[in-house]
Amino acid sequence: MSGRVFSVILLPTSECNVACDYCFERKEPHRLSAALLPLLTRRLLDHLENERIEECEIYWQGGEAMIMGPSWFADAGEIMDRAAAKRGRRFIHYLQTNLISYSPAWNDVIRDMFDGSLGTSMDYPNLHRKLFKGGAEAYTELWTRRLHEAKAAGIRVGVIAVLHRGSLEAGPERFYRYFTEELGLTDFQVNTPFPGGPAKEVEGGFQLDSAELASFLVGLFNLWIAEGYASGVSLGPFDALIDHFTAKPARLPCIWKENCSNQFISVDSKGTVAQCDCWVTSYPDYFFGNIFREPDLTQMLKSSRARQDFIQRPKRLVEVEDCLSCRYLSICHGGCPVRTYSALGTMMAKDPYCEVYKAVFACAEARGREILRRGLAAAGNSEPRDGSALHRMVRTSSSRSPNVTPASA
C-alpha cells in the first residue's frame, strides 16, 4: 500500500442559503441523493484500490453543505465508512460550511464524523458575504453568533478569509486583531481572491493590486510572527511556510503543489468530476466526466482530455515561463491553475499572483531563518550567516535527508 493520500472535494448540493457577491458557483436546487451515495462510494473505493491508496480525505462543501441536514451526513458517513472498512480503506471527513444554519443538532455528527472540527469563512471587513435579507451586516451578526455557539459546544473552528479591497484598506493590524481578539480565533487562513465562474460585473472590484496585496500579506505575516506564532495562533498559509523554512514537515496549500491533478478531484451532486470545486462549479469545458455514468473513475481520469491540461501545466511552465529560474520553484510550481485561468483565459501561464507569492515566500524565508538562528543560539551554537554553507548543511543533515532504502532490505 502506498503512502499517498487522495482527496475529494465533495459537493452534496449546489444550493446555498446566502448570497455572497463574489461566489463563483452556479447555484442549482440539486442535492446528492442518498440512494446514489453507495455508488459514489464504490467508485471512489475502486479508484483507491486501482491506485493502491489507503486513505481518502473527503472535503464536504457546497453550495452550502449544512443544507443537507445533520441526519443526512450521519447516514452518509456511516455508509461510506462502513464500505471503506470492508475494503481496507479509510475516509477522513472534513466539513466546510458558512455556519449560518448551524444548530446544536449538528454537534453529534460534527463530533463523530468530523472529529469535532469544521471550517467556515468570514472576511474583514465583511462587505460581500450577505444574507438574502439583511445584507452583509446581518450576515456578520448571525455568523458571529453561530461561531460562538459552535465554539461553546466544543467544536474547533477554522476560518478562511478572502481578501478584498476593504481588507487592504483596513490594514494587517486591524485585520489580525479582528480574528484573534474580537472573534478569539486561533486558527484562520487568508486566501487571495480570483474572478472565477461566469463573468460578473461585481468581480471587477475584486482585482487587487499585486504590490498592495503583497504589502498587506507581508505586514500580516510579520504581525503574526511577532504576536501569534509563538503563542499558538495558526495562520495559513504562513504557518505551513514557516514549517517549510524551519525544516519541519509542511503541508503547503494546493495552489503550490507540484501538480494538483494527481492529488484531488471534485465531485458535485450530479456526479460531475473536475479538478476542484472552482472548476466543477464554473467551467464545463474542463469537466473530466460523470462518476455515476462512467463505471471506472481511474479510467476516466486517465483518458480525460481536459485533465491532460492540468497534468501538462507544470511541465509547460518550466519550459515557457521563468519559473525554472525562480528561487521558490520548489514551493510554488507556477501557482494555481484556476487563478490563472480565471484571470488570463488559459491555465498554461504562471499564476498572476506570482509577485505576491514571491514577496510572501521571501518574508517566510527570512522569518524562518530568524527562528532557526534563535534555535541554534539557544542550543549554544554559532549563528549561520545568511545563505551560508552551514545553513545549507544543517538543513541537509536534518530530517529532510533522503531515505534511499535498498530494495532487498
Add this chain to the structure above:
Amino acid sequence: MTRCTSQPVAILPSALAEGPGVEAFVAVVRSRDELYRWLRDPAPGLQWLQVEGMLGDSDIWTEAAHGESGVPLDVVLSDPALEFSDLYRLVDACAVRSIRVTIRVAPGFLKAAKLAAALRLPIRILPGQPTTQELAELNELLELYLHQPMVEAPVEFFHSLLATMFGADSGSLWTILEEDPAEFPHYDPSGRARLPRSGVFDSTGTSFRGFVENHLKSLVEQGAECASCPWQRSCAAYFKWPDPTYSCEGVKRLFCKVKEAADEIGRDLASRADAKTSIPNLTGSDTR
C-alpha cells in the same frame, strides 16, 4: 543510492540480471516490461533499478507510484536539456519509493538539475570530462547546492566531496559516482565488463579490479598534473579518463569552491568554543 552490501554491485542489463549467482546488483531497465517485472518481483540482491530512456512514458510512472515493492529507482537522463520538464512525471512515484535522478553532463543539463532539486530529488551528476560551457553550468549548480537553502536533497558529487573534507570516508569520485569498475562493474548485454565512458571491455572479469589505482599511478608516473594536484585523493584522476590529456584547470576550481565552503563551515562551527552541538553528520546520502 545506498547499497546494502560491502560486495561489488554489478550494474547489469535487465536480462542478465535474471541469471543466478549475483549477490548484489542493479538491473538496468529500458522497457515497460523490464521495469514492471522487477517492480512486481524484486529478486534478492537487487539494490535498485536503473531506468533509462523512459522518463517521457507517463504510464510507467503511474505504475511506479503504486509502490508495493518499494524498489528504489535511479532515473537516468541522457538528454537532460530536452527531457528536463518530464521530471514532473516522477512526483507521485516519489511519494512511495526512493528516486534518484542521474544526469549526464551535456549542454543545458543545468535545467534538469534545477528542476530535480526543486522536486527534492537526490541528484547524481555524471560530469565526464566537461567542456567550458558545461563547466560553467557545473559552477552554477555548485553555487546553488552550496548557498541556496531551497536546494534540500544531496547533489552528487558535491555532497560527498564536501563530506570527505570533513573526514567522511566517501572514497574517490569513482566510488561516489558509482563508476569504479572494482566496486560497480558495468556489464554489456553479452556479459562483458566494460570500463565506464569507454569501449574498453574485460573478458576475464578480473583485470578491472585495480583499474583506478593503476590509472592514477600511471598518470603520476608520466608526470601528468595529477602528480601535484591537491585533489588527487578525492579525484583519483577521474577527470583524466578516458582522455588523459584533458585539462583539469576548470574542475580544480570546483574542488576549490567546495573546499572554501568546507572551510567556511569549519569556521562557523569553531567560532563559538562552547558549542554544545557536534559537527553535523554530512554523510547522509552515501553512507554504506
